[in-house]
Amino acid sequence: MSRLSSSLAINEKSGKKVAKEIKKLMLEAYVFKANTRWNAVTLRDENAYPFAASELSRILGVPVLFVRASEDDGWAYSLYLDGHEVVKYLTNDGEIIDESDRTLQLERLKAYSEEAQMIDDALNMTDCTDPSEPFELFLNAFGLTLLAWITYADLTDMSEAEKTQYDIQFVGNKNTKSSDKAIVAQIIGKPLANAGFSITSGHYFTNDFAFLTERHGFHVGLLVDIDHDRIEASVRSVYQPQRVVYLKEGEHQILFYHDRETFIKQLEYIRNAFLSAGIDYIESEQYEEFTREPIYAELDSTLAKDGFSRTSSDFSLKGGCMSYLNKEKRLQIIFKHNDFSIGLGCFIKDGELEENILSLNGIYNWGFSFPNRQAYEDRLHEYVKLLRQSGYIS
Structure with missing residues (x-):
């Protein structure tokens, strides 16, 4: 040779x-x-x-x-x-x-x-x-x-x-298939770059490939995982992530491949589905800016009746945290904005133990999304209702 x-x-x-x-x-x-x-x-x-x-x-x-x-x-x-x-x-x-x-x-x-x-x-x-x-x-x-x-x-x-x-x-990573990476970058990366999505490595998303841009301070775009004989692709949006195949076919299926030719065809399907349906899905999610301080000013009086006073006031949309403390009971009520998408969660911290109020009530998702001020207030009212039902406030 x-x-x-x-x-x-x-x-x-x-x-x-x-x-x-x-x-x-x-x-x-x-x-x-x-x-x-x-x-x-x-x-x-x-x-x-x-x-x-x-x-x-x-x-x-x-x-x-x-x-x-x-x-x-x-x-x-x-x-x-x-x-x-x-x-x-x-x-x-x-x-x-x-x-x-x-x-x-x-x-x-x-x-x-x-x-x-x-x-x-x-x-x-x-x-x-x-x-x-x-x-x-x-x-x-x-x-x-x-x-x-x-x-x-x-x-x-x-x-x-x-x-x-x-x-x-x-x-690079010596344990990964660089040939697969090059193919994914060529088939998906270049067309998405033309649409404003940059391939990202070492991001807080743990996916094999992330093609991202920003909306309202959050990273949105296409996430791709490759595992042996299958490819999973999802659209990361500001509210609710969704499988690429679901947006195109209405089914939550995973794409499989058994050889390089099929691998390339599946990548082309993901690329075309994202460009034709995924970007529209991201753009369809509208968010209305609003000030959150007045909303929590009203909540202060509600929680004060049960001995809670506000101890932190970070109203930022991404990762902001508003917490209330009852010193006598050593109990905290914490409202958090999601780090990865637009959402509001409510957590109870008793000593060192912190739990999601939703999971305590049998609802297994991180938190509620909110496209505008009215929706945000509705979410807070839902949390107050759950706090009452759970006996944390009267």
């Missing part, structure tokens, strides 16, 4: 910035400094290079070179600008089979290299049977000699001490 080398060169000085974006794309890679102007990336998944080059050039707003060489099949490079492949050069056994306009190549590449003649010399070596000569000459024109015949496997085999010495960063 011939030796194959692939890598990206990103015209960005900050390796941390490159690593951060690679992580957001949910790819596994090594990032290291090639020279003072370029950072280099090797990916575990060979098929993910075009996607990564396109996305990094778009997100970082810098040129990205994708270079690949094979001892048997020749060498190639592509230049990506603003998410698009603008220059492409590909050979096979020394024969040029795909080449952009030579003048255009030199014009665009010259801005990132002081050795335009060296680039021209490399591209003119069409009768050379050894691809290493023009390939290495081309890399040398940009000061990227470190990328000559480097592979992901080579860096994996290096000791941790060597990686530290050369400042080689690993990005």
Whole structure:
């Protein structure tokens, strides 16, 4: 088997910035400094290079070179600008089979290299049977000699001490399938990015993939989980999450796959269902801004009759907490706004034990949603009613 080398060169000085974006794309890679102007990336998944080059050039707003060489099949490079492949050069056994306009190549590449003649010399070596000569000459024109015949496997085999010495960063989770990640990012991520949803990694949502934007300060969008032979996809909205399939078919079914072809078809179904029904579902949920302080001013007098006084007043829609304390009974009544969606919960804290008033009354959901002030007041009245029924207030 011939030796194959692939890598990206990103015209960005900050390796941390490159690593951060690679992580957001949910790819596994090594990032290291090639020279003072370029950072280099090797990916575990060979098929993910075009996607990564396109996305990094778009997100970082810098040129990205994708270079690949094979001892048997020749060498190639592509230049990506603003998410698009603008220059492409590909050979096979020394024969040029795909080449952009030579003048255009030199014009665009010259801005990132002081050795335009060296680039021209490399591209003119069409009768050379050894691809290493023009390939290495081309890399040398940009000061990227470190990328000559480097592979992901080579860096994996290096000791941790060597990686530290050369400042080689690993990005990703070695226990995940990066090929699946690249496919999901390609099929779902790019179309959703055009619709304003960004792929997110390391978020407080524990899903495998989260494609999110903001509404009323909350993250909403598409959540995807992949587990062996099944895919679960749900729409995260400001009120009530819903399965993607339910929005399209009226059923809460899970999508299954048994091979890569079916896997891709199911991802395409999820993408199309979200774009056609999921976004409409999110946009249909309306919320009316209102001031909550006057509402709790009225509640103060109701709870004061049973010895409760307000001890905290955070009225923020996301995660706000309003609490009332009865010092004599060492009992707290706490009203909380949800961290993840628009909702209001009521909790009882007796000493160290805190329980949801709804679960105490046999209703097993976190709390009530509220689209406007009237609905919010209705929710509070429901909680007051439950507190009375449970004997916490008279």
